[in-house]
Amino acid sequence: MRLKDELMIHKVSDETVVVPTGKLSIEFQGIIRNNETAGFIMELLKDDRTEEELVDEVLCVYDADRETVSRDVHRIVLMLEKEGLLQ
Numbered sequence: 001m002r003l004k005d006e007l008m009i010h011k012v013s014d015e016t017v018v019v020p021t022g023k024l025s026i027e028f029q030g031i032i033r034n035n036e037t038a039g040f041i042m043e044l045l046k047d048d049r050t051e052e053e054l055v056d057e058v059l060c061v062y063d064a065d066r067e068t069v070s071r072d073v074h075r076i077v078l079m080l081e082k083e084g085l086l087q
Contacts, residue, residue, distance in 0.1 A: 001077070001086045003045045011039070018042055020085075028083055037062060041076055045086070051077055 003009075006024035010017045016039025018032040019025075034042060037058065044057055054073045059066060080086045 001045070001050070002048045003042065003080070004085055004087050007085060009039075009042055009046070015039065016042055018085075024085075028085065032085075037072070038076055041073060045080075 003018075004024060006020055006022045008019045008021055010019065014036060016034040016036070018034065020028045020030075032042075040061065041054055041058065044054055049057075051073055054077075055066065055070050058064070058069045058073060062069070077086070
């Protein structure tokens with residue numbers, strides 16, 4: 001899975017903002033504001049990755065246990081799927 005090509009990711013201060021462009025901006029009207037960790041996951045999703053690969057990448061960078069990271073990654077993936085932002 002990966003983010004749709006019509007999504008632009010911008011770093012603003014300590015947040016990462018995801019903005020739809022083109023036709024996607026008609027389907028999804030709004031922006032997604034993320035903390036540092038969620039922003040890191042969004043950056044990873046520029047390329048095709050499995051949920052397990054996302055968890056492994058986050059664990060390489062952040063000091064957290066696998067269960068917590070797995071739960072957080074899953075929550076983000078579900079939100080992106082629900083909004084139709086993954087391909």
